[in-house]
Amino acid sequence: MQANDHEADLALLTEAARAAGEIALKYWRRAPAAWDKGDGAGPVSEADLAVNEMLEAELGAARPGYGWLSEESADNPARLGAERVFIVDPIDGTRAFLADEGGFAHALAVVEAGRVVAGVVHLPALGLTYAAHAAGPALLNGAPIAPSAATRVEGASVLTSKLSDAASNWRNGEPGYRRSFRPSLAWRLCLVAEGKFDATISLRPCWEWDIAAASLIAERAGALATDRAGRALGFNGAHAQNNGLIVAPPALHADFLAHLRPWPL
Template sequence: MSASTLPLAADLMKAAGESCLEAGAIALDLFRPGAPTAARTWSKSGGSPVTEADIGVDTFLRVRLSALLPEAAWLSEETVDDAQRLSRRFVWVVDPIDGTRAYMSGSPDWAVCVALLDEGSPVLGIVHAPACGATYTAIAGSGAKRNGEAIRTSSVRTLAAARIAGPKPMLEALARVQPFEAVGKIPSLALRLTRIADGTIDAGLISPDARDWDLAAADLVLREAGGRLSGDDGASVAYNRPIPMHGMLVASAGALAAPLLEALAQLHTPAQPG
């Protein structure tokens, strides 16, 4: 997919980006740096947390984005799924606050995430992290930006030189195969990917059960910056499936993808006898 497949891509990005900035301001109003949020909080079925800020941002973005592209379906963490999305060309994919636990605790590592899928592939992506002062954007075929400036992944080619983020058990398992520099866990999956995109880190591991809304926007930013997101088998990530859930995923700067996947494959290869 390229920007040419997207109606009025630049205009749509401008309007969607402005909506994300306003959504971030809604969330910031109840965010307390270094302290518990002022928002009301509760647990969803399954135990994951949600706040009134999540719901407020979700409602705001659904109204704004649906007006920008009325033919697009909707998929969001905080909205009941509608199977009509499976038959639509365009689908908005939204995580109103990616990293809700971070938001609730006063950590700045959370983001408003918006992607537009065209036939299941992200063609527009915005990851807005207002508490970090960072907004990542990408249009398919047009590169990726951070606060309006072009970004690229690092040129690291070996795991020994790599800075890798992810859940501690996954990092410890990988370190048994090849030493590397482990960095602290980044609670927002989207920010884990965009920080690979801008070269802050070189790779990230993602445990199973991530959803489309955690990934789609940041996946496009990463891809347009020269990086790659895949399953641990190297397969590309597929979006807008009946169940928008994924297995273990691996993200990296482009030059690091092959050695990282090779190292992970060794974890699953039985030791040879004697």
Template sequence: MTRYADDLALAHLLADRADAVSTARFRALDLRVEAKPDLTPVSDADTAVEREIRAVLAARRPGDGLLGEEYGEQPPTGAAGRRWVVDPIDGTKNFIRGVPVWATLIALLEADRPVLGLVSAPALGRRWWGALGAGAHAGPDLAGGTPIRVSGVGRLADASFCYSSLDGWIAGGRLDGMLGLMRDTWRSRAYGDFYGYMLLAEGALDVMVEPELSLWDIAALVPIVTEAGGVFTDLTGRPAPGDGSAVASNGPLHADILARLGRPAAR
């Protein structure tokens, strides 16, 4: 029995409830989509999933805090100062277009450190989870999970390199570094969102990078990647979530990636 066994069980319950809501709305003809103030889309499924998770946590963990993408911050009232962080649907643009690569992200933070993460992608029929000291696993549910591990690839020339999109790297003055990595790695693909990180944790690829993320985008991913043996920092090399950027790798490649992407080009 690990320290976070009860929390992992609760995270899977939250995922069960979330999946029931989201799958019922996926590819629904009456799905409602609006633009948020930052012009990113939000569907009625995003808000319904977060409401469901909030209701369960209010009943099961009333002293814990909660930060959700759609309804904001609820500070903790318990002495432990624990906080759940939720992205009800990561990959909303995929969701609203009928692309099955989307997931609910659930994290638990202690002293602002992610100690537990779960990613549930019901349209892919798969979940990934990890907690400090408990390793990382993937499978259909808690009972059916098997351990996962990052790759042992040690050279960029042999590495599969993953990213979200090029827009943020252009805006941040790091496009030259990105293009260099694309040339020097064995393969580069933009799987995007949560999926690249989970493929990294499974050893199917070796590096995943993004220039700008919110806490709900990243918190659940960190324990899964690190418990699978990987390294997860921001672009400055600080442990994630850091400044909101992300460099996740299998470990041996990490220093080289940071050297290439960590410093924007002079203007």
């Protein structure tokens, strides 16, 4: 796949993400119907499904040969044999969306041979659009972004959940980082990419649709994005999960690996 193909796919994803935002905002703060998916999968709303339906139809029509993987679609194993695949989270941060908060995102990616080649994370309520393709810079609303210069876990500002605080995750107990949280995992990666926070970590399995688009944005900004053991992230897998996540500038990423217990525990 050539760079101009990456650019064309990025343009397609950007247009689709903005259309997704228009749909989502028609439901936002209007008490859309919502229900729990069960098995710990969290809530879903009529807005999630409306966005998903549009994206699957529009992106599928534009690239009929691409496979499809979305949080809100039944999985089709045919994607495993596709040369390129759309990986999509129609609304990442549904809980925030249903709470009338603006920190929800549309995360859209194109994956080729297990690697992301184009990605967009769009937050319509906040007017933020992060984007990158595999041969270009990471952009926020069209301007280049870069991660922080942090090098040490101690004192770093880290986007993560309380689950990461468990002493069992760390070689010598929880280090002294400053923990914050944002409801959209994709947005957390993007906030690291633009240097608003030093790192984001997740020490439990991560669904591909949550991290695909934003992992490329973080990498093109200059951060490292790996699983919790420091291994490269892979996409369009049969189970569609990666083994946790560490996203940080290179020196800080190395310090996280030095502090974390080897996996499996």
